Amino acid sequence: xxxxxxxxxARTGGRTARTGRTGVWFVGARGSVATTAxxxxxxxxxxxxxxxxxxxxxxxxxxxGLPSLPSLVFGGHDTAHTPLAKxxxxxxxxxxxxxxxxxxxxxxxxxxxxxIRLGGPLAGDTRGDDELIADFAADLTSFRVRxxxxxxxxxxxxxxxxxxxxxxxxxxxxxxxxxxxxRADCPYVNFTPSTGLRAPVLTGAADGLPHAGRDGxxxxxxxRAALAPMFVQxxxxxxxxxxxxxxxxxxxxxxxxxxxxxxxxxxxxxxxTETLGHTPEGEVHIDDxxxxxxxxxxxxxxxxxxxLGSRMILQTIWQGCDSALAAPLVLDLARLxxxxxxxxxxxxxxxxxxxxxxxDAGPSGLSEQFAxxxxxxxRLREAQ
Numbered sequence: 001x002x003x004x005x006x007x008x009x010a011r012t013g014g015r016t017a018r019t020g021r022t023g024v025w026f027v028g029a030r031g032s033v034a035t036t037a038x039x040x041x042x043x044x045x046x047x048x049x050x051x052x053x054x055x056x057x058x059x060x061x062x063x064x065g066l067p068s069l070p071s072l073v074f075g076g077h078d079t080a081h082t083p084l085a086k087x088x089x090x091x092x093x094x095x096x097x098x099x100x101x102x103x104x105x106x107x108x109x110x111x112x113x114x115x116i117r118l119g120g121p122l123a124g125d126t127r128g129d130d131e132l133i134a135d136f137a138a139d140l141t142s143f144r145v146r147x148x149x150x151x152x153x154x155x156x157x158x159x160x161x162x163x164x165x166x167x168x169x170x171x172x173x174x175x176x177x178x179x180x181x182x183r184a185d186c187p188y189v190n191f192t193p194s195t196g197l198r199a200p201v202l203t204g205a206a207d208g209l210p211h212a213g214r215d216g217x218x219x220x221x222x223x224r225a226a227l228a229p230m231f232v233q234x235x236x237x238x239x240x241x242x243x244x245x246x247x248x249x250x251x252x253x254x255x256x257x258x259x260x261x262x263x264x265x266x267x268x269x270x271x272x273t274e275t276l277g278h279t280p281e282g283e284v285h286i287d288d289x290x291x292x293x294x295x296x297x298x299x300x301x302x303x304x305x306x307x308l309g310s311r312m313i314l315q316t317i318w319q320g321c322d323s324a325l326a327a328p329l330v331l332d333l334a335r336l337x338x339x340x341x342x343x344x345x346x347x348x349x350x351x352x353x354x355x356x357x358x359x360d361a362g363p364s365g366l367s368e369q370f371a372x373x374x375x376x377x378x379r380l381r382e383a384q
């Protein structure tokens with residue numbers, strides 16, 4: 001966004017924010033989630049649409065000092081070359097973005113596109129890990145200096161990568177970007193199941209910066225985190241919990257790889273195991289259906305036992321657009337982590353577990369996680 005950040009205060013949706021502009025650097029900057037987030041931020045700022053889905057734009061976050069939406073400046077890394085304006089047109093055709101929005105926010109999309117740099121490693125790239133990290137970090141530093149930003153938050157929204165082999169010599173791409181964020185003194189958010197900061201060589205390296213992750217909780221696992229505590233609280237024994245995901249687009253193609261699917265499913269299983277106290281029978285299957293594009297359907301089948309051994313079943317169907325579900329959460333997280341950095345907080349932020357399938361720590365139940373998030377808002381408010 002190109003709005004003036006020199007005003008003493010800016011307000012968006014009733015939320016106060018401090019002076020200065022904040023950079024949001026997307027890894028996967030030309031993907032569906034990043035494009036939807038940039039377009040959505042511009043649309044909300046212009047008053048074209050309300051901030052539906054943005055928890056940080058609700059009353060409990062009044063007075064927390066979060067950076068305002070107009071103060072956010074976007075950039076990122078990507079290996080794709082499709083301009084954001086064209087990507088937004090594709091998302092409009094797919095029904096992800098409303099008709100008329102892409103041309104209305106074309107200037108903001110083009111401004112963000114000019115700040116996207118080539119990622120990697122690409123096929124044939126001869127650079128070693130340290131050289132790649134140095135180059136990515138230099139891009140981050142240049143972005144911050146060029147735009148006179150108070151800070152830059154790096155947010156990984158790229159396609160899920162397979163879990164690295166135990167004997168892998170090279171860092172996975174997500175960890176290269178995470179290491180670059182640390183080198184450039186940037187807070188970090190991993191919205192994907194990819195390794196990121198959890199590579200063994202990066203253990204403890206981020207303790208001086210606030211960071212949060214991993215794997216955004218947008219659909220099926222959100223529902224599981226809300227429903228699983230219900231069975232525990234009502235003393236109903238869950239015998240089996242199975243699920244199927246049908247999705248297309250880039251995520252569908254990426255998750256067709258067994259290694260990537262395994263990384264994704266680990267967070268889904270963790271929610272049930274930690275909440276129920278055991279791992280029920282059943283698996284989650286992920287099927288790539290290219291015709292679905294950016295839309296997905298998630299089906300769950302829960303077999304549970306009640307009084308006197310009566311056996312019962314709960315089935316749920318979740319249909320939605322992953323990019324539209326993820327984008328407001330990504331904007332929330334960028335603002336919250338930026339404010340945490342400004343307040344001098346560092347290390348993992350388990351209070352943001354509300355947003356993740358596989359958070360750094362804390363409770364797994366959605367209501368308990370939301371209570372932690374509200375306490376974090378109080379903490380930020382007191383830090384002003």
